[in-house]
Amino acid sequence: MTDALPSGSSAPTVLRIILGKRLKELRERSEIRVDVAAKALRVNHLTIRRMENAQVGLKVPYVKELLRLYGAGDGEIAEFIAMAEQANEPGWWYPFRDALPDWFRAYVSLETDAEVIRVYEPHYVTGLLQTRDYARAVIAAGFPNESEEELEHRVELRVRRQELLERADAPTLWVVLEESALRREVGGPAVMRAQLDRLAEAAEMPNVTLRIVPLAAGPHPGTGGHVTYFRFHERELQDIVYTEVGLTSAVYLDQRPDVVTHLEALTRVSLLSSEHVPDPGTYLHNLRKEFDK
Structure with missing residues (x-):
């Protein structure tokens, strides 16, 4: 059996889960390896994995850099950033x-x-x-x-x-x-x-x-x-x-x-x-x- 979500104190919102999956899809579609994406951000490859698995919040500068690396257009980047900012907001609870x-x-x-x-x-x-x-x-x-x-x-x-x-x-x-x-x-x-x-x-x-x-x-x-x-x-x-x-x-x-x-x-x-x-x-x-x- 596999944990679908982290069950710790940084439990993700549903929107963050969706955006993480989209980031992964864009990376794979552009055929960019995890280590290459990590190098572009100057972070450990685990950071990329955690972003894609909704285990950490989505830092807007990181998201922008990754989207450019993955070949996203300006409109797609703007829409994604708006959703990322919303995903980082606290839930009603x-x-x-x-x-x-x-x-x-x-x-x-x-x-x-x-x-x-x-x-x-x-x-x-x-x-x-x-x-x-x-x-x-x-x-x-x-x-x-x-x-x-x-x-x-x-x-x-x-x-x-x-x-x-x-x-x-x-x-x-x-x-x-x-x-x-x-x-x-x-x-x-x-x-x-x-x-x-x-x-x-x-x-x-x-x-x-x-x-x-x-x-x-x-x-x-x-x-x-x-x-x-x-x-x-x-x-x-x-x-x-x-x-x-x-x-x-x-x-x-x-x-x-x-x-x-x-x-x-x-x-x-x-x-x-x-x-x-x-x-x-x-x-x-x-x-x-x-x-x-």
Whole structure:
């Protein structure tokens, strides 16, 4: 398996990923080797690789020099530079950077720019569909030593992420939840009732599909853990799969065999959920009654 993106503190924006790929395409099209490009900038060849792989910011003087070397015209250079300057600007989540683990920063960028997001969640309601109270209870459990102010900062970030579902160009969100995630009481019965109501409302949104896998469905390909699949409009961005590794790291995959394997698993689990729970709305309504007791 291969990391598609660096998961460290310099997590790239989607635009930087696109520009890095374009730089690589231009270099290869002009048949210029990495060491030759590095020599033109008087840098190590690894700097060129990091620029092409979106592992570092794009310094405008470097970009200009490379584009001239690669034979780009004035108009193409001007357009590229404008995009590079935009790519170097902080994302909307920058004020929340202290609340974002290093390995999760790239996720927020991908989520913000994705055309399609498919999620399998075995433990909790997925973050994009959590109520504020539910999110607070989940986050408090994961960060038991943080102050009230720090917890609220993390909750606000999660709520802000959800705004993408209301955009004019909102992504298609396809979520498969395990029954165990819905039966796990988080924050008390009142919080759970509100959360189940939120899920029922979300399931009626035109860009949201909700599926539920009951415990009676038995073993299936998704039992390995949380998976998120991203698809994008931009031709330069291949599909990307995100999986968490333990409590403190994650892997971003873009190699086709890895992506296909995870996508097939997501599809099978989704079909299984449809067979066992064809009407998620009715299921949520009935489950809500259990939290009335």
